[in-house]
Amino acid sequence: MSLNKNFFCIYFLLFSVSLSFSQTTSEIAKDSTKVETLEEVVITGQYNPQSIKKSVHNVIVINRKQIEQQAANNLADLLNFNLNLNIIPNSQSGKSTISFFGLDAQYFNILIDNIPLVSDNGLGNNIDLTQVNLDDVERIEIVEGAMGVEFGANAVSGVINIITKKSIHNDWEIQAYLQEETVSDEYAWFDEGRHIQSINVSHNISDKWFAKIGFNRNDFAGFFNNRQGESYYQNDGLRGYEWLPKHQIVTNALLNYTTKNFRLFYKFEYFNEEINYYDAAVRANIDIDNQTSNPSATDRVFRTNRWVNNLNIDGHLNSGANYNVSISYQQQKRKLNEFNYFILTQNRSSETDEVYQSSKVLFSKGTIDNLVKSDLYNFQLGYEARYIEGFDTQASGDITQVDKTNTQNNMALFGSAEVKLSENFSFRPGVRYEHNSLFNSKFLGSLSARYLLKNGFELRGNIGSSYRVPNFEELYYYFVDSNHDVRGNENLDPENGFSAFVNLKKRSWFKNSSLINNLKFSYIDLSNKIDLAIVNSTPLQYQYINIDSFKLIGITLDNTFKTGGLSFNLGATFQGISRINEDEVNGEDRFLYNFQINTSASYFYQKWNTSFTMLLKYNGQQENYIADGTDTNGNSLFTKATTEAYSWLDASIKKSFFKNKVDVTLGSRNILDITNVNVSSTNTGGTHSANNSALLLGYGRSYYLKLLYNLNF
Numbered sequence: 271m272s273l274n275k276n277f278f279c280i281y282f283l284l285f286s287v288s289l290s291f292s293q294t295t296s297e298i299a300k301d302s303t304k305v306e307t308l309e310e311v312v313i314t315g316q317y318n319p320q321s322i323k324k325s326v327h328n329v330i331v332i333n334r335k336q337i338e339q340q341a342a343n344n345l346a347d348l349l350n351f352n353l354n355l356n357i358i359p360n361s362q363s364g365k366s367t368i369s370f371f372g373l374d375a376q377y378f379n380i381l382i383d384n385i386p387l388v389s390d391n392g393l394g395n396n397i398d399l400t401q402v403n404l405d406d407v408e409r410i411e412i413v414e415g416a417m418g419v420e421f422g423a424n425a426v427s428g429v430i431n432i433i434t435k436k437s438i439h440n441d442w443e444i445q446a447y448l449q450e451e452t453v454s455d456e457y458a459w460f461d462e463g464r465h466i467q468s469i470n471v472s473h474n475i476s477d478k479w480f481a482k483i484g485f486n487r488n489d490f491a492g493f494f495n496n497r498q499g500e501s502y503y504q505n506d507g508l509r510g511y512e513w514l515p516k517h518q519i520v521t522n523a524l525l526n527y528t529t530k531n532f533r534l535f536y537k538f539e540y541f542n543e544e545i546n547y548y549d550a551a552v553r554a555n556i557d558i559d560n561q562t563s564n565p566s567a568t569d570r571v572f573r574t575n576r577w578v579n580n581l582n583i584d585g586h587l588n589s590g591a592n593y594n595v596s597i598s599y600q601q602q603k604r605k606l607n608e609f610n611y612f613i614l615t616q617n618r619s620s621e622t623d624e625v626y627q628s629s630k631v632l633f634s635k636g637t638i639d640n641l642v643k644s645d646l647y648n649f650q651l652g653y654e655a656r657y658i659e660g661f662d663t664q665a666s667g668d669i670t671q672v673d674k675t676n677t678q679n680n681m682a683l684f685g686s687a688e689v690k691l692s693e694n695f696s697f698r699p700g701v702r703y704e705h706n707s708l709f710n711s712k713f714l715g716s717l718s719a720r721y722l723l724k725n726g727f728e729l730r731g732n733i734g735s736s737y738r739v740p741n742f743e744e745l746y747y748y749f750v751d752s753n754h755d756v757r758g759n760e761n762l763d764p765e766n767g768f769s770a771f772v773n774l775k776k777r778s779w780f781k782n783s784s785l786i787n788n789l790k791f792s793y794i795d796l797s798n799k800i801d802l803a804i805v806n807s808t809p810l811q812y813q814y815i816n817i818d819s820f821k822l823i824g825i826t827l828d829n830t831f832k833t834g835g836l837s838f839n840l841g842a843t844f845q846g847i848s849r850i851n852e853d854e855v856n857g858e859d860r861f862l863y864n865f866q867i868n869t870s871a872s873y874f875y876q877k878w879n880t881s882f883t884m885l886l887k888y889n890g891q892q893e894n895y896i897a898d899g900t901d902t903n904g905n906s907l908f909t910k911a912t913t914e915a916y917s918w919l920d921a922s923i924k925k926s927f928f929k930n931k932v933d934v935t936l937g938s939r940n941i942l943d944i945t946n947v948n949v950s951s952t953n954t955g956g957t958h959s960a961n962n963s964a965l966l967l968g969y970g971r972s973y974y975l976k977l978l979y980n981l982n983f
Contacts (some may be wrong), residue, residue, distance in 0.1 A: 280602070285450040313384070313413040314431040315420050316591055317639045317650050317688065325697050326688070326718040328730050328790065330412040330775040337404055339872060339883040339924055340974045341935045343466055343488055345380075345399035350918060351868050351885045352793075353826055353843045354414070357399065361493075361513040361966055364545045364572075365398040370427045371414070371794055372822050372847045377426040377738055377767070381538070383434055384635070385578045385580050386421070388600035390627045395424040395764050401541060401576070403520040414792065416769040418714040419684055419700040419723045422654060426736045426767035427794065436526045436535055439479055440982040443472040447978035451939075453493045453513070454970035460968070464974075465489040480526040488518040492546075493969040497735030503565040503613040510548035513969050517544045532585035541576040544551060550840040564612055566619075571607040575599070590643055595636040595954070602629045623876070627898040649687040656680040667744035667756075674746060674862050677708040678739075686716075694722040694923075697825075700734075709764050712737055726777035733771075737764040744814040755811040761818050761825050762800060769794045783833035788841075796820035799902050801851065819850040823861070835874035835881075842867045851897065858895045858908050865890035880925040884939075891915045894953070913965055914947045935976040 310330045313319045324328055327609040340975065342463040346366040348359045356369040367375035380387050380402065385404070386394025410432050417425040450457075451464035470484040492499075492515035502509040519542045526535040531738040549567040556563045577600065584594040604627035609618040609811050637652035658678045666674055686700030697719035704712045716734030721730060740762040748760035770793045778785040799818035826842035846861035868887040875882070922937030946964040 274751055283308050290471070310409075312411055313433065314381075314413050314429065315417065315636075317648060318586075322972075323722075323728065324720075324749055326442040326696065326720045326730065327413050327732060328775075328788075329482070330414070332410040332412070334408055334485065337410075338935070339881060339922060339975055340885070340920065341922060341937055342404055342484070343449065344401040344404060344678075347939075348404065348410075351870065351887045351920070352412070352515045353828065353841050353866055354824070354845070356889065359967065360898045361969075363548070364400065364514055364516045364543075367396065367398065368420045368759070371792065371824070372845065373427045373794070373796070373820070377424060377739060377796075379425045379429040381431045382430060382578075383580065383582065383596075385582075385596055385598045385633060388576065388578070388602045388603060388631050390574075390604055391629055391660055391665065393600075393629075393631050393633065393656060393658060394421075395738075396741070399520070400516075401543065401574070403480040403486050403488075403541075405520075406434050406482065406524070407539060408433045408521060414717070414790075415771040415794075416734040416736040416767055417734050418687060418734055418767075419702045421736075422656075422682055422702065422704060422714075423680070423706075423737055423739050423764070424584040426738055426765075426769070426796065430827075434524070434537065435483060435785075436524065437528075438474060441474050442981070442983050443470075444981040445978065447933075447976055449974060449976040451974035452590045452972045453491065454495075454655070454972060456494060457489075458491075460491075462491050462494075464491065464972075467817045476529070478529055479530070480524075482522075482526075484525040486518075486520040488516075488520075490515075490516040490518075495838075495969070497550075500546075500615060503552055505552040505554065505565075507550045509550045509552055509567065509847075509874040515546045518542065530742050532583075534581075534583050536582075537580045539576075539578040539580070541574070541578075543572075543574040545572040546570075547572070555612075564614060566610050567607060569611040569710075573605040573607065576602040576604065590640055591638055592640045593636070593638045596634065598631070598633040600631045601635070603627065616670065624663075626663045626806060626892045627661070627665075629658065631659075631743055632657040646690050647687070649685065651685045652683070654680075654682040654684070659848055660742075662742040662746075666746045666758075667743070676742075676746070677707070681705045684714075696720050701930070704765075706897055709739065712764070726779075728773075728775040728777070731771070732769075732773075735971040736766065737765045739764050740800055740814070747814070755806075755809065756802070757813045759812070759814045762814060763798055765796055765798050765800060765816070767794065767796045784829070785832075786830045788828040788830075790828075792822065792826070794820070794822040803851075817851060819859075820926070821845070821848040821850075821861075837870075839868070839870045841869070862893040862895075862910075865971045878925065879927075879930075880923065882923055884919075886917065886919045888917045889915060909951050911949055911951050913949045916944050916947050917942055918944060918969070931980050933976075933980070935978070936974070938971060938973045939967050940971050944968050945970050 308332050310322045311319050312322050312325055312331060312785050314326060314329060315327045324533040337348060341347060349355060354371050354444035357366050358369050359366045368378050370378045375396045379395065380397045387397055410430060412428065412430050413427040415427050421429055429888050446469040451465035453463050466488050469487040470942040472482040475478050492514035497510050497512050498508045523533060524537045529672045547570040549569055552565050552567050554563050554565055579599045582596045586592055603625050606622065606626050607623045608622035611618055634655050635654045637650055639650035640648055644796035660673060661675045682702055682704040684702035686698050688696060688698040690696040696802050700716045702714040714735045718732045722727040744762060745758045745759060745760050747756065749756045772791045773788045776787040798816045799820055800814055800816055801818045802812050803815050803817050806812045822844060822845060824845040826843040831838045841949055843866045846863045848859050848861045850859040866889055870885045872881060895908045896911045911940045917943040920939050921941060922935055924933060924935040926933050944967055949963045949965050
């Protein structure tokens with residue numbers, strides 16, 4: 271804890287200096303030459319691509335330069351330093367998901383070029399971040415708050431839109447790289463560490479045609495820690511890995527056709543992942559007569575295959591109207607290969623191979639806007655259609671284990687109007703109607719406004735609604751035997767979400783430098799929340815029902831300073847979260863608060879053609895109420911569990927050689943060597959007080975070296 275206290279003091283000092291510096295530079299800006307910089311163009315939640323300053327939404331942009339400075343191969347490598355957002359890894363499943371504004375990955379949509387990405391049993395939400403490769407990404411846009419009108423279900427806390435590259439400046443661009451990483455202090459050329467190889471080839475076939483193909487291989491050899499790997503045959507619990515080995519292959523292709531008033535692009539992607547599980551329980555299989563043994567264990571191989579086909583058409587009609595139509599067919603299957611593995615002879619027996627998760631998605635979305643020729647008024651009309659077919663036998667319970675294919679249709683019509691009362695003030699009301707084949711129809715609404723004030727101030731406000739549909743487990747889970755009765759509920763209603771965000775941004779310029787201060791207030795209210803509850807006491811029965819509520823209030827301050835080759839960011843957020851279980855007599859609904867600070871610095875030294883990057887995030891102590899025993903009437907009692915504070919630090923150096931043909935990036939992740947943090951109960955008599963539990967966060971400090979070759983002609 272002393273280390274975290276020291277970092278907190280450093281953060282607080284930097285934060286105070288940032289505030290005072292902001293005031294000083296604002297005064298300097300009054301008497302100095304104002305330097306306008308080229309605004310970043312954003313598309314998420316916009317009618318058409320436009321500058322971030324004109325957007326009615328507060329959009330956070332992560333550009334290609336930032337991705338390369340972190341040598342990020344997937345989203346899990348990249349997003350760990352954003353405020354209000356935490357990465358939740360799972361060492362055994364291999365998945366990493368998002369917690370955003372205190373809500374898990376089910377409440378957050380991940381899009382690729384405005385199309386939601388398929389997952390094991392959903393669309394857009396609950397995505398494994400390690401499965402989203404960044405090689406062909408131009409930039410990433412994050413919009414916070416309910417985006418139900420624009421993107422429908424499960425966009426309660428926000429959306430991430432990944433914008434892929436669709437053009438180049440040269441006739442040919444060929445990019446290939448190798449990346450080698452340690453996993454904590456474990457590394458070997460083939461058997462330990464992380465090994466990445468990639469190649470991307472892009473070509474301007476003509477003035478109108480552009481094509482691109484890419485391949486990426488990511489081999490994570492697992493993390494032993496104190497475990498002994500696959501070949502270990504003692505039955506002492508040490509066989510296998512603490513973090514499971516994982517091998518991924520991504521291939522993609524893109525074809526883009528562009529004329530003055532028309533564009534068409536098609537993208538294909540195939541993703542393959544293999545995760546190996548080695549059971550720690552070893553059977554000796556002793557042959558007494560021959561005085562031999564043939565130890566074995568029940569091992570598993572999990573294989574995921576995903577196919578993505580996205581087609582987009584957009585353009586301008588002779589009347590001046592703009593249209594955009596997307597069609598997508600995606601499929602994801604997860605297979606389980608289970609067998610009895612004889613460790614010494616490497617033979618297998620009792621082998622089974624089954625598909626236990628499958629999702630097939632047909633998605634289409636279309637919009638049209640600029641139907642009236644007016645500088646003061648514009649509106650957009652659109653539709654969205656989804657057809658989802660799939661099953662998840664794992665989420666259906668261990669007893670049934672039968673492929674129960676279910677389908678869900680969703681049709682939506684939406685519209686919004688953007689009104690410019692002046693050059694500085696505009697607002698946009700919106701409404702969406704959705705009809706779902708499994709649930710009642712939904713009306714969603716939103717109102718966004720932007721006001722550009724004097725002296726570089728920008729004020730934005732957004733209120734909106736969204737909802738989350740129940741997942742496979744909540745609908746269809748079934749586990750009943752002599753000791754258990756736990757069931758899903760096909761009569762569940764969707765959860766209802768509402769959010770309100772107010773954002774005040776201040777831009778200051780002086781000489782060749784700029785400073786942006788961003789103050790944000792956030793509120794999220796989630797009702798009808800689904801949870802597992804006791805529905806019958808004798809015999810004891812559990813079922814998923816709509817019973818809980820969730821509220822969040824927060825304030826965030828972010829500051830970005832740029833001058834010459836230096837870019838410096840310092841931000842902090844303070845959140846209060848209330849989780850209410852309306853069925854619990856002793857339930858606690860008080861707000862529990864937590865604090866985060868992040869900072870990053872990047873400096874480009876032109877003489878050396880070298881950039882230096884540092885990223886640091888402090889996650890303050892978090893509290894949560896957990897069930898801890900019962901009262902005399904059998905009602906659950908709750909106590910406060912505390913997750914200790916921790917800090918996360920990455921750093922890198924990137925140098926270019928031979929007129930930027932070769933880039934070398936050397937860096938370290940998790941420099942503070944975080945593996946897990948303690949979670950303890952405040953109730954000294956509670957069941958959790960004897961031994962603190964631990965939250966697993968990482969596999970410790972690692973180092974990487976990336977060699978990238980660019981060939982442009």
